[in-house]
Each structure stands twice: as C-alpha cells, then as structure tokens.
Amino acid sequence: MSIENVAPPDLIRVDNLSKHFPITRGTLFRRETGAVKAVDRVSFSVSPGKTLGLVGESGCGKSTVGRLLVRLINASDGTIWMDGTDITNISGSDLFRRRRDLQFVFQDPMSSLNPRARVDSIIAEPLIVRGSEAAACRHRVAELLELVGLSPSHARRFPHEFSGGQRQRVGIARALATNPRFIVCDEAVSALDVSVQAQIINLLKRLQSEMGLSYLFVAHDLSVVKHISDEVAVMYLGRIVEIGDKHKVYARPAHPYTQALLSAVPRHGSVARRGAGRQVLTGELPNPINPPGGCPFHTRCPQAMPRCAIERPELVHVANGQQAACHLLE
Amino acid sequence: MASPLLSVEALRVVAETRYRQNLLVEDISFDVRAGEFVGIVGESGCGKSLTALSLMGLLPKPAVRASHGKVLFENRNVLSMPARDLHHLRGNEIGMIFQDPMSALNPVQTVGQQIVETILLHESMSRDAAWQRTIDVLKEVNIPASEERARAYPHQLSGGMRQRVMIAMAIVCRPKLLVADEPTTALDVTIQAQILELLDQLRRERGMALVLITHDLGLVAEYADRVLVMYSGRIVEQAPVADLFTRPQHPYTRGLLGSVPPLDEDVEELITIEGQPPTPGAWPSGCRFLPRCREQQVGCASWPVRLVPFHEDHAAACMLLERETADVD
Ligand SMILES: Nc1ncnc2c1ncn2[C@@H]1O[C@H](COP(=O)(O)OP(=O)(O)OP(=O)(O)O)[C@@H](O)[C@H]1O
Ligand SMILES: Nc1ncnc2c1ncn2[C@@H]1O[C@H](COP(=O)(O)OP(=O)(O)OP(=O)(O)O)[C@@H](O)[C@H]1O
Ligand code: SF4
Ligand code: SF4
Ligand SMILES: [Mg+2]
Ligand SMILES: [Mg+2]
Numbered sequence: 015m016s017i018e019n020v021a022p023p024d025l026i027r028v029d030n031l032s033k034h035f036p037i038t039r040g041t042l043f044r045r046e047t048g049a050v051k052a053v054d055r056v057s058f059s060v061s062p063g064k065t066l067g068l069v070g071e072s073g074c075g076k077s078t079v080g081r082l083l084v085r086l087i088n089a090s091d092g093t094i095w096m097d098g099t100d101i102t103n104i105s106g107s108d109l110f111r112r113r114r115d116l117q118f119v120f121q122d123p124m125s126s127l128n129p130r131a132r133v134d135s136i137i138a139e140p141l142i143v144r145g146s147e148a149a150a151c152r153h154r155v156a157e158l159l160e161l162v163g164l165s166p167s168h169a170r171r172f173p174h175e176f177s178g179g180q181r182q183r184v185g186i187a188r189a190l191a192t193n194p195r196f197i198v199c200d201e202a203v204s205a206l207d208v209s210v211q212a213q214i215i216n217l218l219k220r221l222q223s224e225m226g227l228s229y230l231f232v233a234h235d236l237s238v239v240k241h242i243s244d245e246v247a248v249m250y251l252g253r254i255v256e257i258g259d260k261h262k263v264y265a266r267p268a269h270p271y272t273q274a275l276l277s278a279v280p281r282h283g284s285v286a287r288r289g290a291g292r293q294v295l296t297g298e299l300p301n302p303i304n305p306p307g308g309c310p311f312h313t314r315c316p317q318a319m320p321r322c323a324i325e326r327p328e329l330v331h332v333a334n335g336q337q338a339a340c341h342l343l344e
Numbered sequence: 345m346a347s348p349l350l351s352v353e354a355l356r357v358v359a360e361t362r363y364r365q366n367l368l369v370e371d372i373s374f375d376v377r378a379g380e381f382v383g384i385v386g387e388s389g390c391g392k393s394l395t396a397l398s399l400m401g402l403l404p405k406p407a408v409r410a411s412h413g414k415v416l417f418e419n420r421n422v423l424s425m426p427a428r429d430l431h432h433l434r435g436n437e438i439g440m441i442f443q444d445p446m447s448a449l450n451p452v453q454t455v456g457q458q459i460v461e462t463i464l465l466h467e468s469m470s471r472d473a474a475w476q477r478t479i480d481v482l483k484e485v486n487i488p489a490s491e492e493r494a495r496a497y498p499h500q501l502s503g504g505m506r507q508r509v510m511i512a513m514a515i516v517c518r519p520k521l522l523v524a525d526e527p528t529t530a531l532d533v534t535i536q537a538q539i540l541e542l543l544d545q546l547r548r549e550r551g552m553a554l555v556l557i558t559h560d561l562g563l564v565a566e567y568a569d570r571v572l573v574m575y576s577g578r579i580v581e582q583a584p585v586a587d588l589f590t591r592p593q594h595p596y597t598r599g600l601l602g603s604v605p606p607l608d609e610d611v612e613e614l615i616t617i618e619g620q621p622p623t624p625g626a627w628p629s630g631c632r633f634l635p636r637c638r639e640q641q642v643g644c645a646s647w648p649v650r651l652v653p654f655h656e657d658h659a660a661a662c663m664l665l666e667r668e669t670a671d672v673d
Contacts, residue, residue: 071532177620207387208559209617212603216614234532237562241605241614264607278537280562281607294541295534298502 023098024059025196025228026083031056031092033078037303050302052078054252055092057329058245062195063222065229067243067260069236069275073302074249076232080198083230084116085109096196114144117189119182121201126185127173133159134169137188144192158187163217179210186217193225200232215242236279240264245335248272251302251310254329258336268338271311309341317342347419348375349553350399350521355413357394359624360406368408368624369394369577371650376521379551381544383568383585385561385600387621390574392557393443396525398423399555400438401430417521435466439514443526445506449498455509456482456494459516466517481512485542504535508542515546522546525557540567561604565589570657573597576622576632579651583658593660595639631663639664 034049053075060066068076081087083094085101094102101112120126127136135142137158138151146154156166162183173181182202189197199218203211219242221227233239239246240260247257248271256269267273277293297314300306306313312322322341329337330344357369369391376382384392397403398410401422415422417437425433434440442448450458459478460471469477475494482490485508498506507527514522524543528536544567547554558564564571564585571588573581573596581594592598602615619636628634630645637644644663651659652666 071534179620207621208561208600208603209387210620212614212616213618215605216616219613236533237605237607240607241611274534276607278533279607280537280540280560280566294537296538298504299532299535 023062025062025096026230027059027095028083029057029093029095031079031082031094032090033075033082033087034090048303051252051305052302053082056247056249056252056254057092058247058254058257060196060228060230061244062228063226064244065222065231065242067239067246068230068232068249069234069239069246070249071234071299073299075252076234076249077200079249080118080200080230080232083196084118084198085112086118114140114192115195117192117194117197119185119189119197119199119202121204127181127188129173131172132169133171133173133176133184136173136184137191140188140191154191155187158190161190161221162187163213177210178206179213182206182214183217186214186221190221190225194227196228196230198230198232201234202231203238204233204235211238218242236264236276237281248275251300251305253310253339255311255340256336256338257329258333258338262333262336266333266336268332268336268343269311269340270315270317270342272338274314274316309339346378349378349380349418350376351414351416352395352399353414353416355395355398355415356411357391357398357403357408358411359408365411366625367577367627369398372413372579373651374572374579374582376553376555378520379547379553381547381554381556381567381569383564383571384555384557384574385559385564385571386574387559389621389623391577392574393525395574396440396523396555396557399521399523400434400440401425402434402440432466435462435514435517435519437519437521439517439519439522441507441510441514441522441524441527443529445503445510446498448510449506451498454495454497455501459494459509459513462513463516477516478512481516482509484546485509485512485515486538487512503531504538507531507535507539511539511542511546515550515552518550519552521553521555523555523557526559527556528563529558529560536563543567561600573600576627577624578632578649578661580633580662581660582651583655583660587655587658593654593658593665594633594662595637595664596633597660599636599638631661 031053032055033053034051036046037048037050038044039047058066068079070076082089089102093100104112134155137155141151141154155169159166159168164180164183203214206214231239231242243260245258246260246263247254250271256263256272263272267276274293274295295314300313308324309322309327312318327339327341329339332338332343352372352374355372359366359368372395386392399415403409410423456478460474463474463477478494479490482494487493487505487508528539543554546552556568568585571583571585572579575596581597592601599617605614617636630647631649634640634644647663649661651661653659654665
C-alpha cells in the first residue's frame with residue numbers, strides 16, 4: 015500500500031460509546047429503577063478540518079454525545095480516541111491538558127457566560143488558568159475579538175450589553191482562546207434570528223478553513239446542518255440510525271426515519287413542491303425511558319415488518335461512505 | 345368582489361409609560377379572505393405577536409394599546425367593540441393558538457374539562473352534549489384514544505399532543521378565522537409537519553381562514569397563499585407566496601431568503617444581512633432597514649415610507665421600487 019492511499023488519521027474516533035442515566039425513585043431511600051439509554055453504542059469519527067453534523071429529534075441524545083466527547087460527563091461504556099490515544103477515562107492533569115484541544119459552544123450564550131464578568135475576563139479565563147501573563151492575555155483577547163467580528167473596544171463590556179448574535183461571538187471567541195482543534199457546537203445558532211444565524215454560520219466556516227478546526231455540529235435544523243457539515247449522523251432514541259457523506263444522506267436517505275425527517279422539512283426553495291409527496295409520520299416520539307424493543311423506530315415506521323419489533327438492526331454499508339441500520343437494507 | 349373576512353387598516357400599536365409613548369407597530373394594513381391562508385413572517389421583536397393579539401382585541405392594555413387604525417372583522421371594528429361582543433367574537437368567530445401550549449392550559453384540570461368549559465362559555469348545551477363534542481373534536485385533531493386522552497392532565501401529554509389539544513380548543517366552536525402564533529416553534533420537525541398538515545386540512549374541510557405567524561420561511565412557502573413580511577413594526581413586503589419567493593422586491597426579504605441555507609443545492613457562503621434588527625425606540629426615521637441595507641441610496645433616509653405596488657397583490661416598502669415603477673411609466 016502506498017503512502018498516498020492511507021486515509022488521513024482521525025482526530026476523534028468513538029467506538030460503541032454509551033451513556034446510561036440512572037432513573038431513581040423515592041426521595042429518602044433513593045433506589046435505581048432503571049436507566050435511560052441516552053446514548054446507546056454509537057460509533058463515528060471526525061477527521062481534522064472536517065465537520066460531523068448530528069441531527070435528530072428532541073431527547074435523542076445529541077447533547078449527551080457532545081458532552082461525552084469534551085469529557086464534561088463520563089461514558090458508561092465504549093471508547094473515545096483522540097489522535098489515537100484513549101481519552102475515555104483520563105482525569106486530572108491529563109484531562110486538563112486535553113481540554114486545550116477540546117472546546118464547547120452552547121446554545122444560549124447568556125446562560126453559559128458569567129453575567130457579572132466582563133467580556134475580556136470571560137474570554138481570557140481558559141488562558142489565565144493556564145498561567146498566561148496579563149499582557150499576553152490582553153493581546154490575545156483583542157486578537158480573538160477581531161477574529162470573531164467584534165471590536166477590541168468591546169473587551170470591557172458585560173454580556174448583557176450585547177445582542178444575542180454578539181454574545182454567541184463572545185462564546186466562540188472564548189472557545190477559540192486555547193487554539194483548540196475540536197469544537198462541539200451544541201445548537202450554537204438555534205436561538206438566533208435567521209439573519210444573525212447566517213452571520214455566525216459564515217463565521218464558523220471561515221474559522222474552520224483558516225485554522226483547520228474540526229466540529230461536531232449538533233442541531234435540529236436539517237438545512238443548517240447540511241450547509242455546515244461534511245458528514246451527517248442521524249440519531250433516534252440514543253442510536254445512530256444513519257451516517258455518511260452529507261450529499262449521499264440528503265440525496266438518497268437509506269433509513270426510513272431519515273427519509274421521513276427530510277420529507278418533513280419545509281423548503282422555501284420550492285414553492286412548486288407544495289403538497290407533492292410529503293410524507294407525514296403518524297405517532298408520537300416514544301418515551302426514552304421505555305424505548306421500543308428491536309428497531310427503536312418500529313412504532314412509527316411506515317415500512318415496519320414483524321421482525322422489526324424483535325431484532326435490533328445494526329449499521330450496514332448502503333453505499334461508499336454511507337451506513338444505515340434497517341432490516342430492509344440487509 | 346365580496347368584502348374580506350378580516351380587514352386591518354393602518355393599525356398602530358403603542359406602549360405607554362408615564363413619560364413617553366413607544367411606537368411598536370405602525371401602519372399595518374392587510375386583508376384576509378374567507379378560507380385564505382395568510383403567513384406573517386419576520387424576526388424576533390418585529391411585532392408579529394402584537395399584530396396577532398390586536399386581531400382579537402387581546403393587547404395587554406393599558407401597557408400596550410392600539411392608538412390608531414381599524415381591525416374590521418366582517419365589517420365590525422374589533423378595536424372599539426364592547427366587552428360582551430368581544431367575548432362572543434373570541435372562540436365563536438376567531439380562534440387563537442398560542443406559541444406555548446403549557447402556559448395556555450390549566451395544569452390542574454383535565455384537557456377534556458377545559459374543552460367542555462370553552463364550549464359552555466360560548467354555546468348553551470348540556471354537559472353531556474359538550475363532552476360528546478369534546479371527544480369528537482379531539483378525534484378531528486387526530487388524537488388517538490380520544491376518550492382516554494380527554495381525561496388526562498396537560499402534563500401527561502407530549503408537546504405535540506398538547507398543541508393538538510390547543511387546536512381542538514380553538515376550533516371547537518367553529519370559528520371562521522384561526523390565528524396561530526408560532527404554533528410549532530417548540531416542536532420537532534416530524535411533529536411540526538403533523539400539526540401543519542392538520543391545520544391545513546381543517547382549513548380545507550371547514551373553509552376556515554388561517555393566519556399563521558412564524559419566523560420559518562419554509563413553513564410559509566409550503567402552506568400559505570399570501571405572505572406578509574414584517575420588519576421593525578412595519579410590513580415591508582406583501583405578496584402571493586410564489587411571487588415572494590421567486591421575485592422578492594424588498595432588500596430585507598432578499599437578505600432573509602439568502603440567510604437560509606437551501607436544502608436542495610449547495611452554496612459556499614450564505615448571503616447575510618449585516619448587523620441586527622434595531623429595537624423599538626431605536627428605529628431610524630425613514631426606512632428602518634437603512635442601517636443594514638446594501639442597496640441604500642441618497643434619499644432613502646428622507647423617503648416617506650409606504651408600500652409601493654409592484655404587481656397584482658404584490659407590494660414592497662422600498663424607495664427603489666418606486667423609482668423603478670416611475671421609470672416604466
Ligand atoms: N443528566 C441527566 N440525567 C438523566 N437523564 C438525562 C440527563 N441528561 C440527559 N438525559 C436524558 O437523556 C436523553 C438524551 O438527552 P439529550 O439532552 O442528549 O438530548 P438531545 O438530543 O440533545 O435533545 P434536545 O434536542 O432536546 O436538546 C433524554 O431522554 C434526556 O432526558
Ligand atoms: N407589554 C409590552 N410592553 C412594552 N413593549 C412590548 C410589550 N409587548 C411587546 N413589546 C415590544 O413590542 C415589540 C414587538 O413584540 P412582539 O411580541 O409583537 O414581537 P414578535 O414579532 O412576536 O417577536 P417574537 O418572534 O420574538 O415572538 C418588541 O420589541 C417587544 O419588546
Ligand atoms: S428496521 Fe424495520 S422498523 Fe426499523 S426502520 Fe427498518 S423497516 Fe422500519
Ligand atoms: S428604501 Fe432604501 S434603505 Fe430602505 S430598503 Fe429600500 S433601498 Fe434599502
Ligand atoms: Mg440538546
Ligand atoms: Mg411573538
């Protein structure tokens with residue numbers, strides 16, 4: 015095998031990652047009565063400079079995957095690799111060193127930024143805890159503010175003195191302070207007005223191409239995810255039901271759930287499409303505490319067969335760089 | 345032509361404090377015909393909800409009130425209606441769905457009881473008959489096992505189910521117009537699709553007119569007959585839906601359309617509108633979009649803003665359009 019044919023090494027690789035949250039009953043004598051499988055054996059990888067988009071309906075486990083990757087919570091099972099090193103259970107100074115490379119941007123910048131701190135100390139905090147000197151911090155803050163399209167003169171303001179879009183820029187500046195290589199953006203543009211959302215999306219894409227960043231981009235808006243991602247993973251009740259190159263997944267979705275999801279998105283590009291071939295799912299989202307057995311989608315799937323209620327489908331290749339978990343594809 | 349079901353004329357809404365009056369919504373004029381689906385789009389704070397509340401005389405007085413204009417429902421002015429008539433109007437003639445169903449439902453009463461109360465408030469019939477009607481309307485909004493669900497409390501239902509209960513409550517007295525303020529914003533896309541299909545189906549089957557307020561241009565493109573685009577308290581463009589998406593005339597509408605990544609094609613960079621919408625009180629005089637407008641020209645600041653007709657039923661509040669149409673003449 016020649017060197018040229020070797021695929022670029024993954025920055026992040028996740029194998030059979032699971033997160034179970036215990037469900038407890040009683041206040042005085044708490045006992046565990048079960049567990050929510052918030053994330054159930056998911057596997058994927060993210061290459062340097064690339065974006066993996068994560069979509070799915072509320073409660074399917076998207077945020078939990080993001081929090082696992084930046085090690086805000088611990089995995090119940092499975093492995094997270096970064097640069098080929100197992101970081102699933104690192105702690106203390108090992109974790110502190112890794113944190114430099116792993117950052118997080120949240121949905122609501124107001125609740126994630128300390129309201130009583132000025133913008134410069136918010137952005138510089140990750141640098142200060144790493145022992146940077148005051149002058150170096152000041153310089154870096156000014157640089158970061160410009161990078162995200164704010165003015166260095168904004169450094170002494172408080173978060174409430176900014177608009178939502180500007181606060182999100184502050185959140186991004188803070189995430190960039192340590193020169194990370196990987197950023198989890200959890201609904202980072204979801205709360206913004208469309209015109210402001212487009213500004214932040216363009217900013218994230220520009221920063222990626224300038225700095226070679228990798229993103230895990232979590233969002234429920236399928237058109238935004240398509241625009242920003244290289245690959246897309248679709249989750250349903252804790253599992254990845256389809257994953258692959260965005261063009262393939264969006265043009266030829268293989269899983270019935272992905273098909274329904276895409277069909278449900280209203281499109282402004284095609285007034286002509288109105289009413290034609292719209293597939294509307296019946297039924298509600300199942301309760302994640304008590305998910306359906308077999309294929310988790312079988313209670314709403316228009317193509318469900320008897321075996322779907324019993325056997326869990328595993329991911330299979332449906333095309334080069336596209337996998338889906340459905341018995342119809344086996 | 346028959347007169348429209350609803351006709352809003354030069355509506356102005358202001359917030360009154362002891363020291364000053366803040367303009368929130370200004371010069372809103374539009375019609376809704378029987379059975380028509382009208383979409384109102386615009387970004388946060390542009391005045392969509394205040395416009396919707398005005399239609400039913402529900403503005404939070406005295407803090408906010410309509411200081412000018414008319415809202416004519418079947419030629420009766422809602423803004424000057426006596427309380428008793430207003431009460432009859434709401435529910436019987438105009439139904440309303442709010443964005444957050446949890447805040448509009450009573451948590452300690454079953455959803456069935458709440459619908460029964462709504463019916464009895466507006467019509468005289470026995471409790472049994474009202475209960476039967478409740479079950480029927482829950483069926484009509486596609487709630488499975490409706491007898492059982494009628495006995496459930498709001499918190500025992502999913503978000504999509506609660507929103508369907510709200511719709512049932514709004515349509516149970518067969519209004520001629522339904523006003524829905526962001527009815528699906530809090531819901532997942534597959535559930536959102538269910539709700540909109542339901543609203544559209546009710547409109548077709550009952551011949552009910554629908555005003556949908558949303559910030560989602562896609563929803564409007566899929567369902568509405570006509571669209572109003574609002575910016576900073578004003579209507580900046582109104583058009584039949586196909587016209588709006590194929591030949592938007594206002595620079596703000598064009599910017600808004602460019603800001604949404606298309607699902608069916610690839611674009612490298614999104615067209616954005618720089619800056620953010622100004623808050624009421626900080627509005628520039630003249631065209632309020634001017635500070636963000638890429639197409640602005642000398643004269644825009646002093647141009648007396650008004651909707652300039654462009655084509656049948658299509659108008660935009662932009663000076664450039666006025667110049668263009670003047671050139672043609
Ligand atoms: N700390 C926790 N304790 C118990 N259960 C949790 C916890 N965090 C998440 N869950 C549960 O795990 C599941 C996945 O939640 P998660 O927040 O990851 O979903 P999500 O896909 O991000 O949803 P959304 O789109 O609403 O943000 C949900 O059922 C949620 O209730
Ligand atoms: N009770 C009130 N007193 C004073 N100002 C108000 C009041 N209610 C609303 N406003 C202001 O009026 C403007 C229009 O509000 P409205 O609720 O109609 O906006 P909207 O278009 O519905 O926005 P959103 O998309 O966020 O719901 C906003 O700037 C708001 O701050
Ligand atoms: S495995 Fe069965 S239920 Fe699941 S998506 Fe495929 S056909 Fe539908
Ligand atoms: S009137 Fe002038 S500033 Fe306003 S939208 Fe038209 S071109 Fe832009
Ligand atoms: Mg989440
Ligand atoms: Mg509103």
